[in-house]
Amino acid sequence: MAAVICEVVYRGIFQKNLAARIVRGIVLSARKSGRWGIAFGRYGDSPQRNGIPAKDFAIVADTKEELEQNMARYEPKHVDVTIVVDDTLAKGVESWAWYGLQPINRLTVPNGTVLMTSVQRVDDLLRDIHKKDAPYKLSLIRAKASFSGLWVYKEDHTEVRILGALAKIAPSFLTLDGVCEAIREMEWGSDLKIESAKKAYARLETREVKITEGNAEVPYSFEMPKWWEMREGVTIPAIPVGKPKEDGKGYVPERNPYFKKYTTRSMRPVINFDTCVKCTLCWIQCPDSCFDVMPDGTYDANMEACCGCGVCEAVCPVEQCITMVNESVFEDNASQWEMWRKDKGAYQTWMTQKIGDKKATVRSHGFRFRGQYEEELKSDLDSGGVEITAGIPGENAQHKTA
Amino acid sequence: MAVATKATPAATDDKELLISGSEAVAEALVLADLDVVTAYPIRPYDTVMQAIAKKIANGELVAEYIVAEGEHSQFEIVKHASTVGARVFCGSSGVGWMYAMECLVVTPPLRVPMVALVGNRALDDPGAFGVEHNDALVVRDVGWLLCWIDTSQEALDTTLIAYRVAEDRRVFLPLAISADGAFLTHSQALTMVPPKEKVDRFLPRYDRGDLLLHPDNPITVAPQANEDWVIEIRRQNNEAMKRAYTVIEEAYADFRRVFGRGPENPWFEEYMTDDAEIILVGMGTISLPIKVAIREMRAKGKKVGLVRLRWFRPFPTDRLVAALSKARALGIIDRDYSFGSPFGSGVVANEIRAALYNAERRPPLLSFICGLGGREVTLEDVYKATDMCYGAAKSGKSDATTHWLGVRE
Numbered sequence: 007m008a009a010v011i012c013e014v015v016y017r018g019i020f021q022k023n024l025a026a027r028i029v030r031g032i033v034l035s036a037r038k039s040g041r042w043g044i045a046f047g048r049y050g051d052s053p054q055r056n057g058i059p060a061k062d063f064a065i066v067a068d069t070k071e072e073l074e075q076n077m078a079r080y081e082p083k084h085v086d087v088t089i090v091v092d093d094t095l096a097k098g099v100e101s102w103a104w105y106g107l108q109p110i111n112r113l114t115v116p117n118g119t120v121l122m123t124s125v126q127r128v129d130d131l132l133r134d135i136h137k138k139d140a141p142y143k144l145s146l147i148r149a150k151a152s153f154s155g156l157w158v159y160k161e162d163h164t165e166v167r168i169l170g171a172l173a174k175i176a177p178s179f180l181t182l183d184g185v186c187e188a189i190r191e192m193e194w195g196s197d198l199k200i201e202s203a204k205k206a207y208a209r210l211e212t213r214e215v216k217i218t219e220g221n222a223e224v225p226y227s228f229e230m231p232k233w234w235e236m237r238e239g240v241t242i243p244a245i246p247v248g249k250p251k252e253d254g255k256g257y258v259p260e261r262n263p264y265f266k267k268y269t270t271r272s273m274r275p276v277i278n279f280d281t282c283v284k285c286t287l288c289w290i291q292c293p294d295s296c297f298d299v300m301p302d303g304t305y306d307a308n309m310e311a312c313c314g315c316g317v318c319e320a321v322c323p324v325e326q327c328i329t330m331v332n333e334s335v336f337e338d339n340a341s342q343w344e345m346w347r348k349d350k351g352a353y354q355t356w357m358t359q360k361i362g363d364k365k366a367t368v369r370s371h372g373f374r375f376r377g378q379y380e381e382e383l384k385s386d387l388d389s390g391g392v393e394i395t396a397g398i399p400g401e402n403a404q405h406k407t408a
Numbered sequence: 409m410a411v412a413t414k415a416t417p418a419a420t421d422d423k424e425l426l427i428s429g430s431e432a433v434a435e436a437l438v439l440a441d442l443d444v445v446t447a448y449p450i451r452p453y454d455t456v457m458q459a460i461a462k463k464i465a466n467g468e469l470v471a472e473y474i475v476a477e478g479e480h481s482q483f484e485i486v487k488h489a490s491t492v493g494a495r496v497f498c499g500s501s502g503v504g505w506m507y508a509m510e511c512l513v514v515t516p517p518l519r520v521p522m523v524a525l526v527g528n529r530a531l532d533d534p535g536a537f538g539v540e541h542n543d544a545l546v547v548r549d550v551g552w553l554l555c556w557i558d559t560s561q562e563a564l565d566t567t568l569i570a571y572r573v574a575e576d577r578r579v580f581l582p583l584a585i586s587a588d589g590a591f592l593t594h595s596q597a598l599t600m601v602p603p604k605e606k607v608d609r610f611l612p613r614y615d616r617g618d619l620l621l622h623p624d625n626p627i628t629v630a631p632q633a634n635e636d637w638v639i640e641i642r643r644q645n646n647e648a649m650k651r652a653y654t655v656i657e658e659a660y661a662d663f664r665r666v667f668g669r670g671p672e673n674p675w676f677e678e679y680m681t682d683d684a685e686i687i688l689v690g691m692g693t694i695s696l697p698i699k700v701a702i703r704e705m706r707a708k709g710k711k712v713g714l715v716r717l718r719w720f721r722p723f724p725t726d727r728l729v730a731a732l733s734k735a736r737a738l739g740i741i742d743r744d745y746s747f748g749s750p751f752g753s754g755v756v757a758n759e760i761r762a763a764l765y766n767a768e769r770r771p772p773l774l775s776f777i778c779g780l781g782g783r784e785v786t787l788e789d790v791y792k793a794t795d796m797c798y799g800a801a802k803s804g805k806s807d808a809t810t811h812w813l814g815v816r817e
């Protein structure tokens with residue numbers, strides 16, 4: 007290996023500062039280890055929107071010449087390490103520039119590494135991560151996703167843990183000493199953070215993933231048209247109007263088949279059709295027009311179109327009629343209304359279980375109460391992970407706080 | 409000897425009117441049954457908007473006349489009107505044209521066949537009204553069709569031809585007709601105005617086809633694209649510009665067939681070039697003093713000719729090279745500048761140098777800048793340029809500089 011190429015896949019805005027710190031940290035750590043490097047973001051991913059998957063890159067090489075081979079690109083064609091700082095991205099990513107759902111490990115080279123922060127079990131993650139036609143390694147830092155925002159930065163040591171882990175994955179480019187020295191000199195560095203990096207180095211869990219393992223879903227793909235096959239005048243066909251759901255009743259709009267957006271989601275709405283008063287508010291207010299009108303006048307959130315913003319939960323006037331639940335507890339994008347129609351009792355059981363899971367129904371974006379940082383940090387440092395116990399959900403907050 | 413300005417006998421059904429270049433454009437717009445026109449005043453283009461307003465007020469033309477709050481909106485409005493199938497017209501001058509720049513650059517990739525009149529005017533500063541060609545020339549690289557006219561008759565004829573070319577499905581590009589401020593926009597000459605039936609035989613309806621923005625043809629126009637798409641879109645634009653060569657030739661041939669007048673060579677006018685030792689080249693009304701000077705010089709035995717370039721985009725490379733490479737020396741007179749360009753030459757001189765690069769015979773070429781800001785181009789200026797060209801013909805060498813004529817020094 008003469009060069010190591012890393013991508014950081016993150017959620018736009020929420021993890022923008024985190025990703026920028028990681029790629030800068032990689033290059034500065036490599037420099038302390040006598041290597042050269044560059045850090046950059048995928049230009050097309052800016053300006054970023056809430057939750058949209060985006061990428062930053064860091065490339066480190068033995069020589070400046072080797073580095074130049076990898077420069078002046080929007081994104082590398084392959085990477086040695088795919089760093090994922092939100093495990094709900096394990097299902098694949100879809101930003102406006104990536105053409106449909108792309109496996110999270112798509113750019114990872116054979117025998118490369120997917121490095122993820124997660125408190126999930128490996129087997130659970132592998133139900134989401136797509137199969138790959140070459141073996142690779144899955145390395146886990148036991149921590150939950152670190153979310154904050156554009157203006158605040160959550161000092162939960164995620165960035166130094168990633169750097170410590172990389173020292174284990176690519177020791178010839180980032181030595182642990184180099185990482186520690188770089189952290190010490192960085193404007194945000196501290197001795198405590200150096201300790202965190204060392205712990206991440208020591209505790210990193212790595213396991214080989216075989217070509218037989220993973221989600222068998224075939225990702226979306228298409229041929230890029232030749233210039234003379236493309237429509238002229240920078241025009242594309244519009245999305246046609248929709249149809250009634252069935253028997254002339256209800257309404258299902260046509261949606262863009264090339265851009266489904268659901269990987270943007272870190273939470274999804276779960277709907278109680280029995281208590282819905284058919285007020286239309288969710289249908290009208292959803293910024294992504296996700297709701298399909300059902301023949302009975304209730305509204306089903308289309309899970310291929312929903313980006314998980316939570317507006318529907320906020321506007322629904324009925325208590326616990328719409329509840330946002332963490333994406334990691336779902337297996338697929340199946341219709342909730344169809345499940346309810348088929349077996350109302352079974353749906354009630356399923357729904358109660360989903361919305362009753364406090365870990366999955368509170369949000370973890372940013373800081374939600376004074377002292378949360380100190381509480382979480384202590385717990386993270388002690389155990390390498392922390393229970394998700396608090397957060398601010400939507401309008402129904404008081405009913406959901408643990 | 410090719411003389412393009414010989415008197416055309418009035419065809420029986422044409423009316424002869426004493427009108428300015430701007431009024432001639434307005435006559436053509438009535439004949440072309442224009443749908444939407446936008447206006448924002450700036451001299452000298454404003455004469456066109458006044459002439460069109462008068463036509464509409466008099467009931468000769470039924471069209472939407474929209475006064476915008478600035479040039480940017482002016483061009484945006486017609487851009488949108490064109491995508492829903494309207495035949496559109498607009499125009500500007502000098503820094504007004506510059507103010508519309510964002511819209512000017514998006515029309516070629518969107519394949520919007522708007523026709524615009526640029527009343528050429530010096531760019532500020534200093535604020536001035538006189539002619540320079542730099543305003544229209546700023547769009548030379550981005551996919552606009554560009555031509556220069558020098559008489560009221562040519563203004564009328566070229567406006568009709570402009571719609572025929574721009575609105576051809578093979579082309580669908582915006583087209584700017586450049587007219588020298590004051591000399592053409594404000595001076596009246598006798599002009600033949602054809603009857604509508606003839607125009608209908610020449611100019612088909614604008615059919616936007618599959619690119620029409622209409623509820624029955626739902627499309628999205630101008631979505632964002634990343635690096636996977638842009639070069640293909642540029643390639644399409646390039647192809648449309650290349651196809652314009654054929655479409656322009658066809659349009660002029662058809663124009664001659666229907667109207668019984670118009671040049672055989674659409675691209676440039678050749679004045680006394682058949683036996684010319686020295687050929688001068690220029691665009692627009694600069695041709696008038698040059699022609700007078702040529703007649704004077706010929707009386708004294710100097711074989712001088714003029715090529716007046718009509719079409720600048722697409723650039724008539726092959727025909728121009730064929731016409732110019734037979735001379736002993738060339739003198740290119742630019743009414744524009746391109747500071748810091750090769751040899752400090754104007755835009756036309758540099759284009760012609762480039763065009764001649766592959767020619768088997770490359771005559772020595774001298775580059776002149778003259779008449780900026782509306783400064784009169786005198787016979788003395790032309791004599792001086794010609795004498796220098798004879799010097800170059802004798803030495804067989806181009807000089808690596810550009811000569812400014814008519815500057816106080």
Ligand code: SF4
Nearest residue numbers: 292312313315316318
């Ligand atoms: S969370 Fe609700 S409002 Fe937001 S996109 Fe999904 S369905 Fe629409």
Ligand code: SF4
Nearest residue numbers: 282283285286288322
């Ligand atoms: S907002 Fe709530 S109550 Fe109103 S239609 Fe939607 S789900 Fe039903």
